[in-house]
Amino acid sequence: MSESNEKIRETVRQEYTKIAQGGSGCCGASSPDKLAEGIGYTGQDLEVLPEGANMGLSCGNPTAIADLKPGQVVLDLGSGGGFDVFVAAKQLGSSGRAIGVDMTAEMVAKARAGIPKFTEKTGLSNAEFRLGEIEHLPVADGSVDVVISNCVINLSPDKQQVWQEIARVLKPGGKACISDLALKKPIPESILKSVAALVGCIAGAVLLDRTKEMINNAGLKIGNITEKAANIELMLDCQDPLYAQVKACLPEGTKVEDYVVSVDITAIKE
Numbered sequence: 001m002s003e004s005n006e007k008i009r010e011t012v013r014q015e016y017t018k019i020a021q022g023g024s025g026c027c028g029a030s031s032p033d034k035l036a037e038g039i040g041y042t043g044q045d046l047e048v049l050p051e052g053a054n055m056g057l058s059c060g061n062p063t064a065i066a067d068l069k070p071g072q073v074v075l076d077l078g079s080g081g082g083f084d085v086f087v088a089a090k091q092l093g094s095s096g097r098a099i100g101v102d103m104t105a106e107m108v109a110k111a112r113a114g115i116p117k118f119t120e121k122t123g124l125s126n127a128e129f130r131l132g133e134i135e136h137l138p139v140a141d142g143s144v145d146v147v148i149s150n151c152v153i154n155l156s157p158d159k160q161q162v163w164q165e166i167a168r169v170l171k172p173g174g175k176a177c178i179s180d181l182a183l184k185k186p187i188p189e190s191i192l193k194s195v196a197a198l199v200g201c202i203a204g205a206v207l208l209d210r211t212k213e214m215i216n217n218a219g220l221k222i223g224n225i226t227e228k229a230a231n232i233e234l235m236l237d238c239q240d241p242l243y244a245q246v247k248a249c250l251p252e253g254t255k256v257e258d259y260v261v262s263v264d265i266t267a268i269k270e
Contacts, residue, residue: 005157008204009133012155013104019055020081020106032056036083038234039262040064045087048121050114053081059231059262060179062148063087065224071095072145075169077134077162078102078152082111082127086118088148089127099144100129101137135161139169147176154181154204159211163218170269175223178265182208182227187259188251205260215267223266231262 032054033046040061046054057080068074070093076085079100089098102108111129119125132138134149135158147166156162166176183205208225215222250256 008157009103016080016104017106019057020104020110035234036061039228039231041087045090048090048118049083049086050117050121052110053083053086053114055081055083057081057151058083058179059151059181060228060264062150062177062179062264063091065179065226065264065266066146066148066175066177068092068096068146073143074098074146074148075137075139075144076100077137077147077149077166078155079111079129080107082114082118082129084148084150085111085127085129086114089118089124090122092126094124094126096126098127099139100127101132101134101139102129103131103133105131135165137165137169141168142171144169145171145174147174147178149176149178149180151180153178154206156204159206160214160217163214163220166267167218167220167269172269174269176220176265176267178267180211180263180265181205181260182211182263184259184261208263211263211265215265219269220267221270223268224264225266226264228262228264229257233257 035056036046036054036058037043039058041064045063063084066074066088068088068091070091072092073096074088074092076088076098079085079102082100085098085100089096092098100111102111108129108131115127118127130138134152134156147170153159153162170176186207212222212225
């Protein structure tokens with residue numbers, strides 16, 4: 001890995017360690033539940049969550065597009081406090097399994113601490129969390145039915161490798177259901193240098209055509225891609241200090257939503 005890539009990775013790890021310790025993320029100044037409901041999570045989804053699992057780090061709802069079935073094995077890339085893992089685990093039932101992978105030890109510890117409460121609420125013991133990098137997943141080949149991820153792949157300095165790993169761990173016929181941010185046009189250099197923009201999932205985003213290219217290079221077939229501009233507006237409405245810093249870096253007369261859009265992506269391993 002190049003020195004610049006490792007620097008990006010370490011910056012992300014440090015900043016998300018702070019979020020784990022502080023208990024809230026990109027919507028911490030407002031209500032994480034309000035953001036979650038706005039981007040498609042239901043009250044039933046939220047009621048099974050242990051306290052602190054929802055830290056406002058979402059830009060979509062990958063479990064909603066995944067059409068999860070009881071008995072499946074689901075893998076969440078960049079699982080944070082366990083939000084989507086717990087939502088998925090409830091849908092999978094006792095015969096299924098939801099696995100979260102995160103590179104930040106504090107996030108993994110936080111998520112694991114929530115398992116007893118999740119079990120108490122649901123009677124299920126089908127969620128687990130592993131420490132690891134999404135470019136090098138601690139998961140066996142061909143062992144996963146559905147890969148999900150929520151506003152995380154954009155943080156990786158080697159996104160092509162992430163898609164290669166997704167293809168590796170999926171079973172034949174399995175699918176990836178990803179909610180993330182994509183660029184509508186190249187962003188200014190001032191944003192690329194902003195730590196706030198990186199942690200806020202903007203500086204690491206790439207053009208949608210580049211994402212399509214990476215999916216195809218990994219040997220996956222693109223199923224569906226849906227742009228959701230309204231999700232960006234909801235994220236910005238949270239009045240988070242991160243986004244205030246990003247806005248300050250923009251050229252005069254431009255807005256964050258001029259450059260980025262929330263997308264739901266489905267890719268299939270044939």
